[in-house]
Amino acid sequence: MIKRYLSLLIIVLISLHLSAQEWVVPAENGARLSPFAFSDSTRKAGAELYNTNCKSCHGDPGKNNVIKLVPPPPDPASAKMQSNPDGALHFKIAEGKTPMPSFKNILSSVNIWQIISYIRSFNDKYVQKTQTKPGGSGAAGENAKIKIAWLKETHQVQTFISATKEKVIQPVAGTEVKLFVKRYFGNLPIDEARNTDAEGKALFSFPKDLPGDSAGFVQLIVKLSDEAAFGEVKADTTLAIALPTYRPPLNEKRAMWNVVQKAPIWLLLAYTFSVLAAWGFIIYVFLQIRVIYRAGIRKDQ
Amino acid sequence: MASEVNTDFLHNKKLDSIAADILRPVGITQGFVVWMGFLGVSLLGCIYAYYIQFDKGLIVTGLRDYISWGMYIANFVFFVATSLVGMLISSILGLIGFKWVKPIARIAEIIAVAFAAIAGLVIVSDMGRPERLPYVFMYGRIQSPIIWDVTVVTTYMVISALLYFLPLIPDLAISKGRIGHTPKWLQSTYEILSVNWQHTPQQYKILLKAMRILLILIIPTAFAIHTVTSWLFAVTLRPGWDSTIFGPYFLTGAFVAGSAAVVIVMYFVRTNYKLEKYLTHHHFDMMGKLLVLVSIIYLYFNINEYLLPAFKMKTAEAVHIHDLFVGEYAFMFWCVQLLGLIIPIILLLFKVFRKPFSMLVISIFVLVAAWFKRYLIVVPTQDHPFLPKQFVPDAWMVYHPTVIETAITVGTLLLVIIIITILVKLFPVIPIWEMAEEQTGNDESPQD
Incomplete structure (x- = not known):
């Protein structure tokens, strides 16, 4: 038992040491x-x-x-x-x-x-070196474009990459493509990164249980990994391919902690009734003071 | 309260002597001018303190992130509490039919009006941006106890003011021809405020009906005002506030503070205005019994409120209870419990201590303790938030009221005293017509 604790301790210490390393x-x-x-x-x-x-x-x-x-x-x-x-x-x-x-x-x-x-900008001594464009090397091409298609039967997302090479638009083969779905916080990677085939196409299988909005819409984002060759190339589209999910907003129902327009009915009634009742009597008493005043005038005459 | 008034008293010679006694001190006297001058000059200093706070914001107070409710809110609770005595005396005791409350009822209403009126101002003094006060009404949520509080405080103040004013109307009419020694403007005020009162049976009938409505209406309103004030605290989960008995606990505490305030005003009215014939030893004796009754009820609630958490000693509650019993607040806590509750109860059980002067001394102790009691309810709880205080400036760790804060609080008290002084000095402080009617009815001289 003690041995086990000791080994655990050593592992923890080593990992701490590693994390503190360069x-x-x-x-x-x-x-x-x-x-x-x-x-x-x-x-x-x-x-x-x-x-x-x-x-x-x-x-x-x-x-x-x-x-x-x-x-x-x-x-x-x-x-x-x-x-x-x-x-x-x-x-x-x-x-x-x-x-x-x-x-x-x-x-x-x-x-x-x-x-x-x-x-x-916080370093006065810094002198920037920029990248020399790989464009014109002939291998990859310029102005890469991404097209996204939905294959309903197989539940797959197909991407098609093309680029201009020698003034002709041609498919780009053998380049890495990544597919993401936009979520609240950041982008969720879908499937593995794929390399395009000879036709410039890559297939991603899309999960069947991914929640979308109330109509099943999700935003797809496709990126090319080889930024050195193409620069930042990215395409996005919104498709109704996910599971329609309706999550009622937390402030939808009437509640104690909600805005005044969504106050509980019983509270609205109790408050309004109490205020009206009390002030109804108060106004009645004010009117009675007026009656007293009028009665005094009649007595005078 | 009788449903009809026998207007025979208007022709009784006793009315003249009663009116003469009660109206003698009314008016602008040298003593009044000096006293008001003193209050006014002191108030100016406090207004200057408020100007500084208005200009610089709440940073000039001791309030910071952790203890954000300090002296001001304690003072507010104290004011609301003290004002509740109007309901206890005129309404509950009056409706039951106790005759001895008649000469005291107006004093109780004056205290109710003065404290309730200034309670609203006290809340404004706790606001860093008081010009945003209208936002409470524009954007307030009726789910919030703060809105309920604003509603009931306003309602209670209006009802108390009416309960002060209505029984005053016949007195103003009686006084009209009898205050030749006072300035013209005061006489015109009497003329206007007496709303053509001619002592007709019809007018008395309307008046009594209106008063009856208000005396009944003020009971739920007064219960609401202080229960809601207690809910400002009790709707939270914090140790010391998270209690189901906070409503009645506050309510009974209010009667203690209010009764003590009434005794203090009674004493000064009696000695300064030579009204020993109307505010007799009997009245002090009865007020003493009332004070001991409400104090015992309040003591019972105190035992409940502190003994149960102290028995269970739940983690967070234990810290709070230790702070009060033996810790930072122990001295204040035990002074309040002993000098403001337990010793007064013991003393007041003996008739010899229910004489005017000893009642005055005891009541001052009770009232001052009542103020500190509110401080003990409001402040120590915030000293221990559920999440530990860390990485904050030292000034946030503890709460010490600053001079400016204290001056503003004193200013609100001065305002209350000014209102009480004006109402007590410029208008009949004891209901003339009710005293005359009572004495005509049973033809007995007042007991002494």
Whole structure:
């Protein structure tokens, strides 16, 4: 028994030690560069995204008001954060590592680069290097487009990827495609990532029990993984292919805690009746004072 | 209360002597001017304190996130409580038929009107943005006890004011020709307020009917006002407030505070206005018995309210009970229980302590303790939220009322005293016609 506790303790200690260790970024990811140059507009967009997604833990850059976690989230203006190459920051934001969540299904790659541009605005020494466009290499093509089709019989989503190559629109074969469904918080991956076939098509099987809105509508999002070749390519469409689900809003029914228009009937009646009854008598008494006054005038005459 | 008035008293010579006794102190005297001047100047200081709060916001008070109801709300509960005595004396005791309450009834109504009128202002003093007061009516939810409270406080104040005014009408008519020694404007006020009163049987009949309606209507209203005030606390789950007996607990406590207030005003009226003939030892004796009765009921509710949680010692309740019994608030708690409840009960059981002066002293102790009792109900509970206090500035941890807060609270008390002074000094404080009618009816001189 004691042995078991000891081994458990050792495992916990090791994992604690590991979690405190350096965050290793694969060389290939660390070397990635932003496809666009950072500008005031990217910094502004980045600031907004930062405030919604990052600030609750990382605080205001430069003020060191980060949340108390182990390990502590670094302040974006700190040397610890700024010493990361752009690609490493992108990797860390996208992948996450407990307690840092993964943002790859919540934020687009462009969004993450925008946040990095905002983070870099707190580093005076930073000089940006941008990616050299792979366009014209001939392999992948330009202006990639995604078409989405619903195959009702097999309950599958079919995507078709095409791109312009040598001024001709052609299907793109062998590139990775991902399918997501938009949920309240972030995007839910559907099925595995697929590679397109020779016709540029990829098939995703779609779950039969996925809840949609009251008419069964869901928003599908398709993305190409190879951003280096195509840039950020994404298509979305809304289809009635999920399970129609009606969830009544919590404030639909009359309740004690609801707005006044949805107060319980008994309370409305009790309150109104009590107020009317009391003030009815009070007004009656005021009228009686008037009667007394009139009676006095008659006596005078 | 009789359903008819025998208007014979109008021709009885006793009316003249009673009216002369009661109207003698009425008017603007030097003492009145000095006293009002003192109250007015003190009030100006308090108004300046309020100006600071209005300008800077509630940050000038000791109120912070955890203890957001402090002295102001305690003061509000105290005001509502004290005002309830109007209902107890004029309505409950009057309708049962106790004759001795007649000369006291108007004093009780004056206290009811003054405290109920200012209670609303006390709530406004607790608002950081008082200019948003109309929002309560524009966007208020009738599910909220705060809206119920606003409704019943207003209703109670109007009914109390009418119950003060209606029996005053015949007195104003009687006084009209008898207050030559007072300023012209006061005489015109009497003329206007006496609404053409000619002492006709029809007028008396209407008056008695109207009063009867109000005396019955004020009972549920008064129960509602203080029960709802207790619900402001009892609808929560917090230790010390989460109690099913809070309604009657507040109600009985209210009668204790109110009776003590009546005794204090009675004493000053009796000695300053030389009205010993009307506010006799018998009246003080009866008020003493009333005070001991309501105090014993309140003590019973106190035992219930503290002993049960203290017996069970549920985790959160235990912290609260320890704080009161042996902790931070122990000194205040035991002073309130002993000096404001237990010792007064013991003393008042003996006739010798039910004399005017000893009654005054005991009542002052009871009334001051009643104020601190409300503080003990409102503040300590908020000291221990269910989620621990952490990562907050030190100033949020404890509540200490600031000077500004205290000055504003004193200001509201001054306003009450000003209203009481005006009503007691400028209008007949004892119902002339009811005294005359009673003495004509049984032709007995008042007991002493």
